[in-house]
Amino acid sequence: MQDISIENPPRLTFKNLSRVEGLVHGVFTRHGGVSATPYESLNVAWNNGDSPEAVGENLARVKNSTGAEWLVTSRQLHGDLVNFIDEQTAQKLEARPPTLVSPPGDALATNLSGLGLLIKIADCQSILLVDPQSRIIANIHSGWRGSVLDIAGKTVRRLERFGLNPATTLAAVSPSLGPCCAEFVNYKREIPEKFWPFRVGPLHFDFWAITRSQLTAAGLGEQNIEFAAKCTVCGKSDFFSYRGEGTTGRMASIIGWKRP
Ligand SMILES: [Zn+2]
Incomplete structure (x- = not known):
């Protein structure tokens, strides 16, 4: 992963995705927006109590800095x-x-240009997935419930029907709940034994x-998967963390094709 950029708003980018021509991507931090405490400052979620005007301005900043014509979002269900x-x-x-609001769901995918697929995260x-050959991209929301449901593997397999080839697909995983902080005191009840x-x-x-x-079980090469390897709970000064803060904002993670 590359360092957080100095542009405003700042975002993290991944080395493997940065090499794909025509692709824009990034995981925004909590900095560079207009929301007040406890959403300071680049909160992109409408439904967590923040002012709609502030969220609209934050989304506009994210959109403009990525050059997307539209951001595509959906209500995320942990499904x-x-x-x-x-x-x-x-x-x-x-x-x-x-x-543009898509029907509720936890993975967005497209092969169209001009759309920034937006997932909102706080832990x-x-x-992010891109297959440069089929030009299929995806952005998947996976918390611990998504991990238990294998939404990552299911998304890859679903997109194979549209032409995605797992062997040529690159993946990048945002800052998120790290092994340092992923404590599950009720794991015997919440997390199936196979995990x-x-x-x-x-x-x-x-x-x-x-x-x-x-992802490797779904056919991706291990060398094609890049991790930010940053824990959001440990990094609350740069990231929103639900576990770390309770009421807080959501960060934007984006992937899209530039219009040729
Ligand atoms: Zn941590």
């Missing part, structure tokens, strides 16, 4: 639904400028390793 946006479905999305992973080998202490889990194993 495993994938929304593929093609010419036809794009026409039906509800416009809430500067966003959950945003998993217990990913424990890194009596009560701690390595969800980054779970994502790596789910």
Whole structure:
């Protein structure tokens, strides 16, 4: 992963995705927006109590800095639904400028140019995918419930029907809940036994390793998966963290094709 950029608003980018011509991507931090405490400052979620005007301005800053014509967003459910946006479905999305609102779900995918697929996170992973050959991109929201549901692997397999080739697909995983802070005191009740080998202490889990194993099981090369490897709970000064703060904002993670 590269360092946080000095542009405003700042964002993190990944080395593997930066090499793909025509692709824009980034995980924004909590800096560079207009929201007040406890959402300071680049909160992009409408539904957590922040002022709608502030969220609209924050989204506009994210959109302008990525050059996307529209940001595509959806209500995230901690489920495993994938929304593929093609010419036809794009026409039906509800416009809430500067966003187009997709039906509820936790993965957005497209092969269209000009759309910035937006996932909102505060400890959950945003998993960015790009297959440069088929030009299919995706942005996946995966918290611990998404990990248990294997939304990462399911999204890859679902997108194979649209032409994605796992062998040529690159993946990048945002800052998120790290093994240092992923303590699950009720894990025997909450987390199925097949994930217990990913424990890194009596009560701690390595969800980054779970994502790596789910993506490689779906056919991605391990060398094509890049991790920010930054924990949002430990990094509250730069990132929103639900576990670390309770009421807080959500960060924007974006992937999209520039218009040729
Ligand atoms: Zn941590």
